[in-house]
Amino acid sequence: xxxxxxxxxxxxxxxxxxxxxxxxxxxxxxxxxxxxxxxxxxxxxxxxxxxxxxxxxxxxxxxxxxxxxxxxxxxxxxxxxxxxxxxxxxxxxxxxxxxxxxxxxxxxxxxxxxxxxxxxxxxxxxxxxxxxxxxxxxxxxxxxxxxxxxxxxxxxxxxxxxxxxxxxxxxxxxxxxxxxxxxxxxxxxxxxxxxxxxxxxxxxxxxxxxxxxxxxxxxxxxxxxxxxxxxxxxxxxxxxxxxxxxxxxxxxxxxxxxx
Numbered sequence: 001x002x003x004x005x006x007x008x009x010x011x012x013x014x015x016x017x018x019x020x021x022x023x024x025x026x027x028x029x030x031x032x033x034x035x036x037x038x039x040x041x042x043x044x045x046x047x048x049x050x051x052x053x054x055x056x057x058x059x060x061x062x063x064x065x066x067x068x069x070x071x072x073x074x075x076x077x078x079x080x081x082x083x084x085x086x087x088x089x090x091x092x093x094x095x096x097x098x099x100x101x102x103x104x105x106x107x108x109x110x111x112x113x114x115x116x117x118x119x120x121x122x123x124x125x126x127x128x129x130x131x132x133x134x135x136x137x138x139x140x141x142x143x144x145x146x147x148x149x150x151x152x153x154x155x156x157x158x159x160x161x162x163x164x165x166x167x168x169x170x171x172x173x174x175x176x177x178x179x180x181x182x183x184x185x186x187x188x189x190x191x192x193x194x195x196x197x198x199x200x201x202x203x204x205x206x207x208x209x210x211x212x213x214x215x216x217x218x219x220x221x222x223x224x225x226x227x228x229x230x231x232x233x234x235x236x237x238x239x240x241x242x243x244x245x246x247x248x249x250x251x252x253x254x255x256x257x258x259x
Contacts, residue, residue, distance in 0.1 A: 022036060022058075023059045023061070024061050027230055027234040028230065030233050030234050030236055031236050034237055034241065035252070035253070036116065038190060038241035039116060039190055040066070041065075041238055042190075042243040044066065044069050046112060047069050047143075049070065050071060050111035051072045051074075052073045052110065053073075053113045054073060054076065054114045054116075055103065055113055057082075057086055058117075059082070059085065060085065060089055062114070062116055063086065066114065067092045072094065073094065074095075074110070075090070076095075076097075077097065077098075078099055078100065079097075101124060102131065103131045103134070105135040106135070108136065109135055111136070111137055112141050112143060114143045115143065115145075116143070117146060117147070118146075120159070120164045120168065125165075126179065129179075129180035132180070133180055133182065139259060141185070141257060142177070142256075142257075142259075144173070144254075144256040144258070145256075146173065147252070147253055148168075148169065148170065148189065148254050149167035149168055150169050150249050152167055152252075153167055168254065170189070170249060173254050174256075177258045182259065185258060186255075187245075187248065187255075187257075188244060188245050189243070189244060189247065189248045189255065190242070190251055190253040191243075191244055191251055192240070192241060193240050193242040196241060199236070202232065210229055211229070
């Protein structure tokens with residue numbers, strides 16, 4: 001009998017991490033985990049007492065967080081091992097395996113659709129948004145986060161990330177939501193707060209670049225993480241990031257609320 005892996009290392013092994021799905025409890029992943037967690041925390045008020053569909057739930061930590069505030073959470077993911085992992089680790093969440101192109105949810109069945117760091121992976125973004133509108137009740141909300149193309153892949157319409165199909169600038173996301181029949185209530189951006197900006201300064205101007213140098217092997221002779229960098233990355237918390245309506249084009253991630 002095969003025993004499912006446990007702990008953070010087990011989660012990483014079970015979910016075949018590629019850098020596109022972050023998990024809690026892995027020191028080297030902590031920057032990305034906390035950055036994503038900050039967006040969840042900012043949008044939790046929209047989920048209070050609601051029936052929520054998380055379309056593309058990944059490891060499940062976000063669905064688990066939403067479940068503390070929502071009436072019910074349905075977590076959807078296409079990858080079988082991921083769906084099995086979420087069902088095993090987050091029993092407070094209902095889990096369904098399905099394709100985001102055709103959401104396995106009845107028309108008008110949910111109050112909120114959450115789609116965090118997923119839409120940039122989809123081939124038919126417009127079709128997905130139409131499906132989101134279909135499953136939402138009248139007045140329901142769609143919550144979307146996605147990397148800001150202007151800072152994630154500057155000077156190019158072609159994503160450098162091989163797992164992304166199309167990245168979006170702020171105006172492009174707003175137009176895509178409007179074309180699908182949504183009214184954008186808020187379009188904000190996620191930025192480094194004071195604590196993470198201090199780490200930027202400590203590590204040559206960019207904590208992101210410092211991590212990528214290690215991961216991509218760009219530091220000559222560097223076989224593992226420098227101790228000071230790993231200590232700083234591991235210490236980052238969600239409150240090290242801020243979601244703001246200001247400086248949208250300079251934001252790291254876009255955060256949208258649409259009705």
